Structure formats: C-alpha cells, structure tokens
Amino acid sequence: MxxxxxxxxxxxxxxxxxxxxxxxxxxxxxxxxxxxxxxxxxxxxxxxxxxxxxxxxxxxxxxxxxxxxxxxxxxxxxxSYKTAIKEAKSNTKKDIKALKEESKNNPSKKKENNAVIEKKKRDLDAFITEQKNKIKSAIFDHKYSDSRYSQKCVAKVAGEYNKEFTDAKTEAERKALSLKYAKKFKIAKNTxxxxxxxxxxxxxxxxxxxxxxxxxxxxxxxxxxxxxxxxxxxxxxxxxxxxxxxxxxxxxxxxxxxxxxxxxxxxxxxxxxxxxxxxxxxxxxxxxxxxxxxxxxxxxxxxxxxxxxxxxxxxxxxxxxxxxxxxxxxxxxxxxxxxxxxxxxxxxxxHPYTRSLLSAIPLPDPHSEKTRERIIYEPLISHDYSVNKPTMREICPEHFIYCNDEEEARYKEEFGL
Ligand SMILES: Nc1ncnc2c1ncn2[C@@H]1O[C@H](COP(=O)(O)OP(=O)(O)O)[C@@H](O)[C@H]1O
Ligand SMILES: [Mg+2]
Incomplete structure (x- = not known):
C-alpha cells in the first residue's frame, strides 16, 4: 500500500x-x-x-x-533552554557555597578552592551564553522560516530564468521570458x-x-x-x-x-x-x-x-x-x-496501552465478538517507574516502545530477541 x-x-x-x-x-x-x-x-x-x-x-x-x-x-x-539556565545557575550556586564552606573549615584549601570557584563561574557564563544563543536562534527560526523558504523559491526561479535567458536567441524570446517569469517570481516571493x-x-x-x-x-x-x-x-x-x-x-x-x-x-x-x-x-x-x-x-x-x-x-x-x-x-x-x-x-x-486499544476494536464475526476480552490499561499496575525511568527505545528494528530497562529486557525476551 x-x-x-x-x-x-x-x-x-x-x-x-x-x-x-x-x-x-x-x-x-x-x-x-x-x-x-x-x-x-x-x-x-x-x-x-x-x-x-x-x-x-x-x-x-x-x-x-x-x-x-x-x-x-x-x-x-x-x-527547555530557560530551564537549563535556571538549573545551571542553581547548581553552580550550590557548588560554590559548598566550596566556600570547606575553605572556611580548612583554610589550607582556600587557594585551590578559589581557583575552582572562578572556573565554575566562567563555565556557567559560557553555558548561559550558549543557551541564550539557542533561544535567539529558536525565536529567529520561528519568525523567519517562511521568508527564508520564499527566498529559496525565488533563488530557484532565478536559476531557471537565467538559464533560459542565456539560451534565448532573439529579443522577442527574451521579452516573452521576462513576462513568463514575472508571474513565477511573484508566486515564489509570496510562497x-x-x-x-x-x-x-x-x-x-x-x-x-x-x-x-x-x-x-x-x-x-x-x-x-x-x-x-x-x-x-x-x-x-x-x-x-x-x-x-x-x-x-x-x-x-x-x-x-x-x-x-x-x-x-x-x-x-x-x-x-x-x-x-x-x-x-x-x-x-x-x-x-x-x-x-x-x-x-x-x-x-x-x-x-x-x-x-x-x-x-x-x-x-x-x-x-x-x-x-x-x-x-x-x-x-x-x-x-x-x-x-x-x-x-x-x-x-x-505496550499494554496499545494492547488495550486493540482489544477495544469490535470483531466482525459475532461469535468471536461475544468472547472478545477487553484489556483494561492501568498504568500504575503495569509499570513501576519509581526508580528506573522510561524513555522511547527501539525494541526491534523500527519498532519503538516507551519503557524502562526492566521492561525493555522483558519485551525483548517475549519476542525472542
Ligand atoms: N488551549 C488549551 N488550553 C488549556 N488546555 C488545553 C488546551 N488545548 C488542549 N488542552 C488540554 O490538553 C490536553 C490534550 O488535549 P487535546 O490535544 O485536545 O487531546 P485530543 O485531541 O487527543 O483529544 C487535554 O487535557 C486538554 O484539556
Ligand atoms: Mg482532538
């Protein structure tokens, strides 16, 4: 199909x-x-x-x-970038506080710790700059993807036009080309x-x-x-x-x-x-x-x-x-x-949720329809995500499941993988 x-x-x-x-x-x-x-x-x-x-x-x-x-x-x-900045700031602050605390209790470490603190501050600044650039570029793309695309369309039409123009032999041909392309340029520009x-x-x-x-x-x-x-x-x-x-x-x-x-x-x-x-x-x-x-x-x-x-x-x-x-x-x-x-x-x-969706489809044959068993999906019973968190994983080629380590191993075993 x-x-x-x-x-x-x-x-x-x-x-x-x-x-x-x-x-x-x-x-x-x-x-x-x-x-x-x-x-x-x-x-x-x-x-x-x-x-x-x-x-x-x-x-x-x-x-x-x-x-x-x-x-x-x-x-x-x-x-996500703003959250990353906030997290980095708070982590750095925590680290610096701990280092200062340590210096206070153990003055011999002060010099070494101060150097670490300076490095942490520089790293944080660099990280914030990087994230801010990502924010800028995100806002830019959101705003200008349309005009960037229409510029590409115009450039493509211009390429075609230039080629035909070079091949044109008479003044009349060139005039006709200009007319034909005026419309194409307008469409490309408005795309x-x-x-x-x-x-x-x-x-x-x-x-x-x-x-x-x-x-x-x-x-x-x-x-x-x-x-x-x-x-x-x-x-x-x-x-x-x-x-x-x-x-x-x-x-x-x-x-x-x-x-x-x-x-x-x-x-x-x-x-x-x-x-x-x-x-x-x-x-x-x-x-x-x-x-x-x-x-x-x-x-x-x-x-x-x-x-x-x-x-x-x-x-x-x-x-x-x-x-x-x-x-x-x-x-x-x-x-x-x-x-x-x-x-x-x-x-x-x-995934147990997919199985429950499938069990909800009525069957055309009345006999099997009568015995069709509906599977109810109960996430709290089906999964224990308290320690190991789930992510999207490829269980077999091109087949992705949202699951954690234990489930991934179990699903693979079920399939003899
Ligand atoms: N404009 C909105 N403001 C606040 N909540 C919304 C808005 N649109 C959708 N939601 C909420 O987001 C969730 C997903 O909604 P929706 O995408 O319409 O689901 P579906 O199309 O799968 O039925 C729902 O909890 C819905 O109440
Ligand atoms: Mg909907």
Whole structure:
C-alpha cells in the first residue's frame, strides 16, 4: 500500500512539549513523517493528538522542542533552554557555597578552592551564553522560516530564468521570458512555507463559517495570500469542488444546505486548494455517520495519489487507521508510547496501552465478538517507574516502545530477541 518512494523526511517532530500551565498536553513527543507517507496518530480523547497537530501548524508558541518541515525549522520552543539556565545557575550556586564552606573549615584549601570557584563561574557564563544563543536562534527560526523558504523559491526561479535567458536567441524570446517569469517570481516571493501544511478538522459544522458561501470558504486561503483575480479564483474553486466529489453549482450555497459528509468534503476542498504537501486530518470522520466514513477515507486516499500528499491522520481508535496508515504512533497522556509500521503494530503490539486499544476494536464475526476480552490499561499496575525511568527505545528494528530497562529486557525476551 505504501507510496513512499524514498526516505525523504518531510516533517520531523523532535522532543515536542506543549504545556498549558500545569497540563502537559504533549510531553516530549518525537516522530517523523516521510514524503508520501500516511502516519496515523492514535489515542483516547484528551491524550494530546489535536495539540500535536495544532503545534505543527504553528497555532501555538511551543513550550520546547523543534519541528522541521522540508528541512526548515518552523517551530522551536525556548522553555527547555530557560530551564537549563535556571538549573545551571542553581547548581553552580550550590557548588560554590559548598566550596566556600570547606575553605572556611580548612583554610589550607582556600587557594585551590578559589581557583575552582572562578572556573565554575566562567563555565556557567559560557553555558548561559550558549543557551541564550539557542533561544535567539529558536525565536529567529520561528519568525523567519517562511521568508527564508520564499527566498529559496525565488533563488530557484532565478536559476531557471537565467538559464533560459542565456539560451534565448532573439529579443522577442527574451521579452516573452521576462513576462513568463514575472508571474513565477511573484508566486515564489509570496510562497509561505506554513501554508504547505493544511489541517482538516473533526467537526465540519463548527469549522465552516455559516455566513460564508462555499465559494468564499474554499477560496479564503487564496484571497488571504493576495490573489485578487476573480476569474482565476472561480476557476480554482470549481476545479477543487469537482476534485472532492462536489459540483460547481454548490459554490453559491451555504454550509447548512449540505449533509455532514458533504461538509467534510468542503473542509477538504478548503485545505487542498492551497496545494499543500501535507495534510493533518484531525479525526475527519469521527463526527460522520458510519455509512459515509468510508467515502471520506476513500476521497483522502484518492487525493493522496493525485496530489502526492503526505498525511498525518489523527484518530481515537485503531480500527480507522489500520488500513490507511503506513506507520502508527500511539499516544497516552501526552506521551508517545509505541511507534511502529501499521502491520507490525497489529501483529506484535507490545505496550499494554496499545494492547488495550486493540482489544477495544469490535470483531466482525459475532461469535468471536461475544468472547472478545477487553484489556483494561492501568498504568500504575503495569509499570513501576519509581526508580528506573522510561524513555522511547527501539525494541526491534523500527519498532519503538516507551519503557524502562526492566521492561525493555522483558519485551525483548517475549519476542525472542
Ligand atoms: N488551549 C488549551 N488550553 C488549556 N488546555 C488545553 C488546551 N488545548 C488542549 N488542552 C488540554 O490538553 C490536553 C490534550 O488535549 P487535546 O490535544 O485536545 O487531546 P485530543 O485531541 O487527543 O483529544 C487535554 O487535557 C486538554 O484539556
Ligand atoms: Mg482532538
């Protein structure tokens, strides 16, 4: 099923933390998505899936961590650097105090200790400078990743233009080239990297403005990006409506005139008109009747092929993502607890939370459904993290589990590794 034709990483999420006061909505989550891949993000309501998606499209100033898209750092948090400064200051202060204490009790050590103190102060200063530079660079990237990307686009167009210009023989050819490239330069200059990621929301009713026509809703992104040509906009809207299985006559109507499934198609149209490279689909079928859920999944699959999309597909249960995803990440309470290919995850689920999610999927056969045993996940019983702390570990190739030393050994033994 995989359409991934290379190992190019399109999106890289690195130690993402998003805290809302005391709530650690997303806590140290890392994963990457390859170009052309569908990555399923699964977990029960409130585990931080939407927050992860919203962080990626820069709706928040993330607490800490980094997000890279097409190689550009588009999000960078500063909290971890600030915390590191605070910790270093307090540790140094403690060390110096102990050294001074020692000098007082043992004056023969004073000279030696003073030298150590001076060294500690210098080290601290150097460390603070280093962290402050990281903060500066994080703020800079967050602010300027879009313009840096558009500069790259402009440079690429300039390269093409220069080549064609050198090859052009007549004045007329050169004039035509200037005209052709004027438009290309303008598009390159106006390119915003962040619009290459578009999000589709769970609730197609709440996310569509009831006072706007379908035409206005779908073309909003174009208009915001400075496109004014009415004819061009209409043409694009009609093209996209047909692409998502609606008709051009729908353009003049309002959202309430449509069924749930059609509304979600409008939501999808609104995101694909921006020609994104990546779509974040946040539970796009959860609010829909079961009968039309498959249609929307099929549409996303078709678009994925036609437009070469990469998809982050968010769902609260595993059955939805099973056939659609290349890889799946399972989240529990702000943490990623298991990450593997879709096939591997269903064949060899390891983390007890994943197992409990799998046991919640109803079986098609009524007999086995009757005897299906639900596994309840109880973190306090399943894990003892009082001494040895868990981290994300690769248990077998490309299969990652959040676990500690004891669990890692046990899981590996279970698999005969
Ligand atoms: N803007 C916000 N302010 C405060 N808390 C939030 C905000 N958004 C989400 N949360 C909290 O963060 C946690 C994760 O929420 P969310 O990402 O929406 O989970 P999911 O999409 O997996 O259901 C929840 O506890 C939620 O209450
Ligand atoms: Mg959500």
């Amino acid at each position: 995989s359409r991934i034709n290379n190992d190019e990483v399109l999106l890289k999420v690195e130690n993402l933390c998003q805290y809302f006061g005391p709530t650690k909505a997303v806590d140290n989550v890392s994963f990457d998505i390859k170009k052309g891949e569908v990555f399923g993000l699964v977990g029960e309501s409130g585990c931080g899936k939407t927050t992860t998606g919203r962080s990626i499209i820069r709706l928040y100033n993330i607490t800490s961590g980094n997000i890279y898209f097409k190689g550009e750092r588009i999000c960078a948090g500063t909290f 915003r990297l962040i619009t290459k990621i578009q999000m589709i929301f769970q609730d197609p009713i709440a996310s569509l403005n009831p006072r706007m026509t379908v035409r206005e809703i779908i073309s909003e992104g174009l208009v915001i990006n400075g496109i004014k040509d009415r004819e061009y906009i209409d043409e694009k809207v009609y093209e996209i409506l047909e692409l998502v299985g609606l008709v051009r006559e729908h353009a003049g109507r309002y959202p309430h005139e449509f069924s749930g499934g059609q509304r979600q198609r409008i939501g999808i149209a609104r995101s694909v008109i921006m020609r994104p490279e990546m779509i974040i689909a946040d539970e796009p079928i959860s609010a829909l009747d079961v009968s039309i859920q498959a249609q929307v999944i099929n549409l996303l699959n078709e678009l994925r092929d036609q437009l070469g999309l990469t998809i982050l597909f968010i769902a609260h249960d595993l059955s939805v993502v099973k056939y659609f995803s290349d890889r799946i990440g399972v989240m529990y309470f702000g943490k990623m607890v298991e990450l593997a290919s879709s096939e591997e995850l269903f064949l060899h689920p390891i």
